[in-house]
Amino acid sequence: MLRSTESYISDKDHLNTICDEFGVGSTKVSEVCKEICTNLKSRSEEILKVWPAYRRSNPYRIVFVVITKSAVTSKKDVNIFEDFEVLLRGKTEKNVENKQVINHEVDSLTRIDLSQMEKLRTVIKDHSKTLREQHSNITMISASPFKSRGFMKGKHTLERKDCVVLYVHVKGLIPVQETCFPDVLDGFPVDVREAVIQLYAGGQPSDRHDQLKMGCAIGPQDRKCTGTLGGFVDIAEHGLCAITCAHVVIEEDNLKSKVLKETICFQPSIEYSNSKRCGKVVNHCFSTRSEEKSLDVAVIKLDKERSPVSGQFPDISKKDLIKAGFDENQTLQFTSGKVYDSSDIKENRDSRLIKYGASSRLRIGEFRFLGADIAKGPLMYSGNIELILDNLMQIYDIEGCGPFAEKGDSGSLVFSVSNSDSELTAVGMLLGGDDGFSVATPICDALYGIGCAAPCNLKCFDMETNRKEGMLYVRNVKF
Structure with missing residues (x-):
């Protein structure tokens, strides 16, 4: 159900006008987006979270990221009918970019050497707290011997270069009132990929072992x-x-x-x-x-x-x-x-x-x-x-x-x-x-x-x- 209050912004043009007048990073836009997110989340029990974002290529327009319990293909599936730009994403959905990089690392027998690993470990330790505070969409920070390029444009290539990898749930969308990721950290290039870290509780049972064993x-x-x-x-x-x-x-x-x-x-x-x-x-x-x-x-x-x-x-x-x-x-x-x-x-x-x-x-x-x-x-x-x-x-x-x-x-x-x-x-x-x-x-x-x-x-x-x-x-x- 839509709110009956006049303050609720229910169309994209009205939202764009506010963004143009006050700026995407303004408090006014943040408040408007917060109300829209709350309203959209209430539409369906399938929706877990909604957050506003913008693209680096178009920092003046808002995209609402809607996280759902399972993958859905249409806004109508979760009772969203406004013309806002919406990206739907299941809670464990992500693209295959990182999996392709992993496969190439393994197939090419390429690894980060120990001296570089220690340097990268120090970089992550020194910057992780600040990165987490400034970027709410990070799911994990690690390292890779390959820099991934062009995946989002359909021209995926890999460059042999030790790098810091920042993992997010949705690549290419930056939360409102936050900035882009750094391109370099202490001399190491930064790569951005998608990953959703799942805790491995759940699964199938085992037999009862009266004398307990590791792995029960x-x-x-x-x-x-x-x-x-x-x-x-x-x-x-x-x-x-x-x-x-x-x-x-x-x-x-x-x-x-x-x-x-x-x-x-x-x-x-x-x-x-x-x-x-x-x-x-x-x-x-x-x-x-x-x-x-x-x-x-x-x-x-x-x-x-x-x-x-x-x-x-x-x-x-x-x-x-x-x-x-x-x-x-x-x-x-x-x-x-x-x-x-x-x-x-x-x-x-x-x-x-x-x-x-x-x-x-x-x-x-x-x-x-x-x-x-x-x-x-x-x-x-x-x-x-x-x-x-x-x-x-x-x-x-x-x-x-x-x-x-x-x-x-x-x-x-x-x-x-x-x-x-x-x-x-x-x-x-x-x-x-x-x-x-x-x-x-x-x-x-x-x-x-x-x-x-x-x-x-x-x-x-x-x-x-x-x-x-x-x-x-x-x-x-x-x-």
């Missing part, structure tokens, strides 16, 4: 949400605990609260008949725009009867083992508790990465960058909390091996596989991703954030005990 599906007692149980860690105050992502087990409204609401966790999630309590959340760290700490991690104190007895994972198919480079008869496990810090991750960047998630199970990926910054996650469309995370690992999918992670994999540990003896070393905890790549928190950042002292490590399981239970240690990895 878990969830809270008060909502249907599935994530992955990450690693185990001994904490003096609580004893044996498990870690996962805070967004998996804590309701969105409570994520930023300093007072921890009692949350009981179940494995698997409560919507399944074989669900059983496995512990309760005793600590969490979750970053918001107002905080400097940049983490998404929760600590679950495990019920004694659900305590793990080995470093084994749930069942893995022979097909997945082969795809990940292992022999089909091997049993994968993580017994050492060994972790890599940031410098170790970079030094071992040529080692393949694996993870076992509750949804996609065993998958293999390729390390690409350390120092990525998520400025906003999908929470911007589902609530009032903005996700701010930095110093993240960016992991590329490997062609023919499936996506590295999917919904339901949030919280799973990411491991580096030694090329010499196939030993697993934990390097990160998976958060989410987009087409072609995933992002993970470096494991030491997560452990330090929950109070573990350096040098930190995860739970070490006795190899002799595992052998008595008929488990074999993984050897002779094949690539």
Whole structure:
């Protein structure tokens, strides 16, 4: 329903007249656009958000970006009948530019060398806060060895040039009262691409494991949400605990609260008949725009009867083992508790990465960058909390091996596989991703954030005990 108030601007010509008189960046235009956005959003429950923008090529005309729950093709589908220029975009929709760049990086075997990676990491760290404050549409900041050109004009080319990449949901539209992105940051060119970082909570269930294992599906007692149980860690105050992502087990409204609401966790999630309590959340760290700490991690104190007895994972198919480079008869496990810090991750960047998630199970990926910054996650469309995370690992999918992670994999540990003896070393905890790549928190950042002292490590399981239970240690990895 249109508002009956005379102040509501209901046609493009009237809006253009105001823009010409006061300027697109004026307070007057901002106020008018705010009222229009509120009105348009009220038209349909399918609409999640509406924001006004302008094009760099035409800074005097307004385009309203309408974010919807799913893709729609016409304004009429969401009851918008005015002649305003409207761009409709589903909440996870984006163009294929970034996926094409990723494919070319992988196919051409092109990577950023370590010295340049460290420089780019510093640039992102130095500028990310200011960029987020000045540009509300940024979803992620990372780096690439290729500068993408001409995609929006149908003349897509790639130039071999290390660059900072600013990711947005909708490329080519600048929010009203904001300026264009910088072309250069500390000598590095800036590229702009589309990406929507999705947190990987959700997905398929796993069987109940009375003795918990890394990679089990878990969830809270008060909502249907599935994530992955990450690693185990001994904490003096609580004893044996498990870690996962805070967004998996804590309701969105409570994520930023300093007072921890009692949350009981179940494995698997409560919507399944074989669900059983496995512990309760005793600590969490979750970053918001107002905080400097940049983490998404929760600590679950495990019920004694659900305590793990080995470093084994749930069942893995022979097909997945082969795809990940292992022999089909091997049993994968993580017994050492060994972790890599940031410098170790970079030094071992040529080692393949694996993870076992509750949804996609065993998958293999390729390390690409350390120092990525998520400025906003999908929470911007589902609530009032903005996700701010930095110093993240960016992991590329490997062609023919499936996506590295999917919904339901949030919280799973990411491991580096030694090329010499196939030993697993934990390097990160998976958060989410987009087409072609995933992002993970470096494991030491997560452990330090929950109070573990350096040098930190995860739970070490006795190899002799595992052998008595008929488990074999993984050897002779094949690539």
